[in-house]
Amino acid sequence: MSTLPNIAWIGLGIMGSPMAENLLKAGYSVTGFTLEQDKLDRLAAAGGTAAGSIAEAVKDADVVITMVPASPHVEAISYGENGILENAKSGALIIDMSSITPQTSIDLAKNAAEKGIRVIDAPVSGGEAGAIEAVLSIMVGGEKADFDAALPILETLGKTIVLCGPHGSGQTVKAANQLIVAVNIQACAEAVVFLEKSGVDLNAALDVLNGGLAGSTVLTRKKDNFLNRDFKPGFRIDLHHKDMGIVTDAARNVGAALPVGAVVAQLVASLRAQGDGGLDHSALLRAVERLSGAQI
Ligand code: NAD
Secondary structure, three states, X not given: OOOOOXXXXXXXXXXXXXXXXXXXXXXXXXXXXXXXXXXXXXXXXXXXXXXXXXXXXXXXXXXXXXXXXXXXXXXXXXXOOOOHHHHOOOOOEEEEOOOOOHHHHHHHHHHHHOOOOEEEEOOEEOHHHHHHOOOEEEEEEOOHHHHHHHHHHHHHHEEEEEEEEOOOHHHHHHHHHHHHHHHHHHHHHHHHHHHHHOOOOHHHHHHHHHOOOOOOHHHHHHHHHHHHOOOXXXXXXXXXXXXXXXXXXXXXXXXXXXXXXXXXXXXXXXXXXXXXXXXXXXXXXXXXXXXXXXXX
């Protein structure tokens, strides 16, 4: 009989599926629920159990991990008679790995505590590749004892795992992460258009740039997307639009100015308005190309 905690996983999308599979490989039992049947089939094929509802997935779970798109989805799966809080055991631990507003995490922790359920916010960075390779950076908010309890599970999913402070702190750090990533992609996209219009060998240029101070994980991970104009997600522009809203709002609340972030937030919003919301965020290149005269 395994002594590992029973895990329920809600939200088996681009990130959730490979992360749940890493737990299965490590010997955990995982019961999952998500909206797409093909993702449930994928979990079952990997050795997990597909549940027919959230209630069924969480009823015997010691730990409930959630990985859904945004705050309204976290609220939808958590609250109400079919939600996690009504159906999980008292004493269960929720690890919410979705990227949502810090306030949603704070409210969830408070409401869950009334049911004897513990919560940490544990959003991630590292993208689909980081999820598959189990090298995610995981930024956690909540109580130290709950962080310690979650650590063996988080170590199966990521490499850099840090308790950042009380409930919501993980989300605040994740918002800063999304600001840095968006601005970095935008700078890379502008460099790509500039280099190409100048007639420089782009492949060689990006290699040498990535070896110096201009190098970044963004450039390493997204170089081929830029070179091949391959914008299959990855991380959807729709999700980065949500995150730019979170960071600009949170920064305004504390009186922090984000002048460059505000411009990039507008460029992400414009890309989405032009129908590119389903593309990978490296498609910021398309926005720069359009601004530079391309008819695409
Ligand atoms: P996704 O759209 O691929 O997956 C989301 C999943 O949530 C879907 O499978 C959907 O069925 C499920 N879901 C939504 N509502 C549900 C409900 N009511 N009940 C059950 N399941 C429900 O999204 P993703 O790319 O995996 O991103 C998930 C979260 O991780 C987001 O908050 C995103 O910002 C964050 N994130 C994504 C990446 C990335 O590279 N994709 C990287 C870091 C963080």
